[in-house]
Amino acid sequence: MGILQRKEREKEEMRQLILDAAHDLFREKGYDGVNIRQIAEAIEYSPATIYLYYKDKNEIYYALQFMAAAAKRDHVAPAMSIEDPWARLTEFGRLYIDFGMQHPDWYDLLFLTRAPMEHIENQDCWVLGKATHAFFVDTVQACVDRRYFKSTDTEAIAYTLWCHAHGLVSLFVRDRMRMYPEERRKGLAERSFEMLVKMAGCL
Amino acid sequence: MGILQRKEREKEEMRQLILDAAHDLFREKGYDGVNIRQIAEAIEYSPATIYLYYKDKNEIYYALQFMAAAAKRDHVAPAMSIEDPWARLTEFGRLYIDFGMQHPDWYDLLFLTRAPMEHIENQDCWVLGKATHAFFVDTVQACVDRRYFKSTDTEAIAYTLWCHAHGLVSLFVRDRMRMYPEERRKGLAERSFEMLVKMAGCL
DNA sequence: TTGCGCCACTAAACAGTGTTCAGTAAATTT
DNA sequence: AAATTTACTGAACACTGTTTAGTGGCGCAA
Numbered sequence: 223m224g225i226l227q228r229k230e231r232e233k234e235e236m237r238q239l240i241l242d243a244a245h246d247l248f249r250e251k252g253y254d255g256v257n258i259r260q261i262a263e264a265i266e267y268s269p270a271t272i273y274l275y276y277k278d279k280n281e282i283y284y285a286l287q288f289m290a291a292a293a294k295r296d297h298v299a300p301a302m303s304i305e306d307p308w309a310r311l312t313e314f315g316r317l318y319i320d321f322g323m324q325h326p327d328w329y330d331l332l333f334l335t336r337a338p339m340e341h342i343e344n345q346d347c348w349v350l351g352k353a354t355h356a357f358f359v360d361t362v363q364a365c366v367d368r369r370y371f372k373s374t375d376t377e378a379i380a381y382t383l384w385c386h387a388h389g390l391v392s393l394f395v396r397d398r399m400r401m402y403p404e405e406r407r408k409g410l411a412e413r414s415f416e417m418l419v420k421m422a423g424c425l
Numbered sequence: 426m427g428i429l430q431r432k433e434r435e436k437e438e439m440r441q442l443i444l445d446a447a448h449d450l451f452r453e454k455g456y457d458g459v460n461i462r463q464i465a466e467a468i469e470y471s472p473a474t475i476y477l478y479y480k481d482k483n484e485i486y487y488a489l490q491f492m493a494a495a496a497k498r499d500h501v502a503p504a505m506s507i508e509d510p511w512a513r514l515t516e517f518g519r520l521y522i523d524f525g526m527q528h529p530d531w532y533d534l535l536f537l538t539r540a541p542m543e544h545i546e547n548q549d550c551w552v553l554g555k556a557t558h559a560f561f562v563d564t565v566q567a568c569v570d571r572r573y574f575k576s577t578d579t580e581a582i583a584y585t586l587w588c589h590a591h592g593l594v595s596l597f598v599r600d601r602m603r604m605y606p607e608e609r610r611k612g613l614a615e616r617s618f619e620m621l622v623k624m625a626g627c628l
Numbered sequence: 629t630t631g632c633g634c635c636a637c638t639a640a641a642c643a644g645t646g647t648t649c650a651g652t653a654a655a656t657t658t
Numbered sequence: 659a660a661a662t663t664t665a666c667t668g669a670a671c672a673c674t675g676t677t678t679a680g681t682g683g684c685g686c687a688a
């Protein structure tokens with residue numbers, strides 16, 4: 223039954239080929255600028271062929287979103303092995319923001335596009351995101367246990383920190399910092415993060 | 426020359442008619458769900474007529490965005506007359522978040538759609554936004570002057586507060602709070618805001 | 629009043645999307 | 659070798675935003 227296996231492998235390779243092409247085009251032209259015909263041309267197949275491997279454009283979208291979630295997890299992974307909860311938390315925050323700044327398109331895909339997780343098809347991405355979030359909350363909990371915060375409302379603390387990091391990145395990614403000159407934006411973001419770290423002790 | 430005046434008035438009325446129809450459809454179906462033909466049908470004119478009054482769909486978009494900016498300004502206006510800077514700042518924050526929660530579509534239009542302000546056509550909206558932001562920064566400055574904060578970095582303080590409020594609203598608006606059960610999300614947001622207010626004294 | 633020109637308006641088309649379908653040729657099975 | 663299944667495609671469909679070539683009526687000069 224080697225033929226079936228080969229076919230299965232070829233099918234998977236084709237799915238990956240499509241995804242890689244979509245990914246390249248996406249990074250080059252931004253997400254909205256890519257259409258099915260462009261992907262088809264990139265892999266030298268007809269547009270209709272794409273639909274033999276992905277149900278619709280959304281499925282490609284979801285697959286890319288999963289890639290983004292994995293990339294984010296890998297980006298913040300170094301923080302996970304830090305022993306001290308407080309150092310782990312701050313480094314996690316720093317890396318989270320760093321990821322958003324370095325990969326605005328992926329951050330956008332993960333957190334700024336409209337409700338893409340409502341479809342069951344994208345559960346993989348959602349599971350990954352929940353795992354990362356759980357790790358984050360656990361770290362906050364560890365800090366709470368060691369009395370790094372005044373408050374013991376772990377949930378609210380975690381959410382407040384997340385709000386700040388997400389707000390910071392998304393204002394940057396969606397270009398809502400125009401009142402500050404270009405060259406000062408990153409510096410301002412860094413000062414704000416430092417400020418939050420100091421302030422967090424008062425939470 | 427009353428005829429010219431009448432024509433001018435009719436032209437303006439038509440522009441408003443289109444805008445109102447677009448606005449209604451937008452609130453009903455969300456922004457992406459509305460197209461030119463639907464707007465045309467709503468006002469009982471042909472699609473081509475729309476283009477006699479607005480250069481393209483973006484111009485309608487910009488006009489709606491301006492309406493959203495005005496609605497936001499009106500929503501937070503009550504805070505502006507509060508004497509005490511600290512009370513003014515907290516009430517301003519509360520109303521800002523309240524606006525986002527009550528009008529997610531408008532908030533989306535203002536702060537979450539991709540770089541809509543890069544076009545000169547939408548300078549009106551931008552001017553309005555900058556004015557509101559300047560008011561916000563002035564209030565923070567007044568608090569700094571009265572030593573409500575430890576830090577004297579007005580810019581960073583203002584930005585940090587904005588990040589939190591914006592992050593809070595946008596996580597809510599773009600439905601990224603799925604790890605919390607529906608009925609607890611608003612409560613969590615409120616606890617987070619209260620926490621920030623307390624924490625702000627440590628900034 | 630009459631005829632000319634202008635102006636608001638539109639039907640129909642165009643170009644670009646995502647997506648589907650009938651047909652084809654090759655690979656596989658019988 | 660014949661039958662069937664598979665992988666693929668050209669051409670179409672339905673739906674976008676937008677443009678164009680008119681058309682009919684209104685206002686104005688004669």
